[in-house]
Amino acid sequence: MTIQELAKQSSGISCQYTITPEIYYSFQRVSNDFNPLHTDKYFAESMGFPDRVMYGNILNAFISHFVGMLLPTRSVIIQTQEIDFHKPVFMNDLITLDSSIDTISEAANAIIYKLKFYRENMGGGKKQLVAKGHVQIGILNDKQV
DSSP: HHHHHHHSTTTOOOOEEEEEHHHHHHHHHHTTTTHHHHHHHHHHHTTSSSSSOOOOHHHHHHHHHIIISSOOOOEEEEEEEEEOOOOOOOOOOOOEEEEEEEEEEEETTTTEEEEEEEOOOSTOOOOOOEEEEEEEEEEETTTOO
16 A cells, blocks of 8 residues: 555544453553552542543544544554643543544655544533644555564
8 A cells, every 4th residue: 555545545544442441450560650639539630630540541542543443554654643731631521533544654654643532421512632743654564464
């Protein structure tokens, strides 16, 4: 697949994720991060949050799913990624990841996707931006696969 074919087939991908207890506990075990902001409801409340704040890097895992499973080829690799967090996310939040193509580089055989994460369950059909960022992916050649 060429970079232009990938761009044509992957423009405007959107996917929804729910931050379930399984995702939360799995990420906690993998990261070995037991900071009380993420694990202690009373600590989180004392810091002004309504409940435990979910790990922001769970959203990075959703980027991994986007690249590894939603793009129309498996012959891709993440070259860089960046995420800026705007609002915390909480257990059972419904998160939508919206992607758009920012830059296509035929010389580098890479695409940069802009990413926006929205919390969907705000009531009244409102969406709230919780994070945004980008991911640059490259297409692997046959020798790298």
